[in-house]
Amino acid sequence: MDYKCYCGTSLYYSGGEWLCRSGHPVHLCKNCQALNKSVPLQWIPKYQRWYCYECEKYAPLFGKRPPTIDQATNLQVRAMAATTVSLSSQLIRLGEEVKEIENRREKLEEKRYKLKSELSSLSKTEEKDKAKAAKIASEITKLTALIKETNNEYKLKAKEENAVMAALNRTGFRKG
Numbered sequence: 001m002d003y004k005c006y007c008g009t010s011l012y013y014s015g016g017e018w019l020c021r022s023g024h025p026v027h028l029c030k031n032c033q034a035l036n037k038s039v040p041l042q043w044i045p046k047y048q049r050w051y052c053y054e055c056e057k058y059a060p061l062f063g064k065r066p067p068t069i070d071q072a073t074n075l076q077v078r079a080m081a082a083t084t085v086s087l088s089s090q091l092i093r094l095g096e097e098v099k100e101i102e103n104r105r106e107k108l109e110e111k112r113y114k115l116k117s118e119l120s121s122l123s124k125t126e127e128k129d130k131a132k133a134a135k136i137a138s139e140i141t142k143l144t145a146l147i148k149e150t151n152n153e154y155k156l157k158a159k160e161e162n163a164v165m166a167a168l169n170r171t172g173f174r175k176g
């Protein structure tokens with residue numbers, strides 16, 4: 001079913017909700033919602049009422065007119081502001097996550113450094129040292145793999161951060 005916004009353009013379904021490309025509000029049929037169906041009400045200009053094609057009924061609670069163009073523009077501006085706020089908070093969260101990964105990587109590198117110096121202080125001829133050296137070497141290998149994993153995690157997160165930053169710049173948001 002091609003559901004339309006009251007502005008005449010087709011609605012699209014994204015992230016679990018019906019949306020108009022111009023950011024107009026979409027009213028859902030309450031009866032259908034009660035049945036866990038997401039059905040947008042359709043504005044019938046001729047009767048100045050909202051209609052549900054699924055229930056084949058006019059919606060009693062939405063007898064009101066759709067917003068005027070000015071109200072719609074306001075809603076668009078508000079939707080834009082909400083996007084900016086949401087992107088900013090995403091950016092803050094991502095920044096914290098990047099920092100957390102950096103700290104984690106630093107600790108792992110410190111640990112590896114200590115093990116490496118411990119390893120170099122061990123004798124290569126004494127039997128008891130040999131066993132210890134083997135154990136430390138295997139720990140270093142594990143740490144190296146972990147550091148590599150953390151590096152990849154860091155790269156992905158930094159990429160995500162850049163994407164959000166770019167999206168935020170596109171909204172015309174200026175820091176400070």
Ligand SMILES: [Zn+2]
Pocket residue numbers: 005006007008009020021022023024
């Ligand atoms: Zn619309």
Ligand SMILES: [Zn+2]
Pocket residue numbers: 029030031032033039052053054055056
């Ligand atoms: Zn319905």
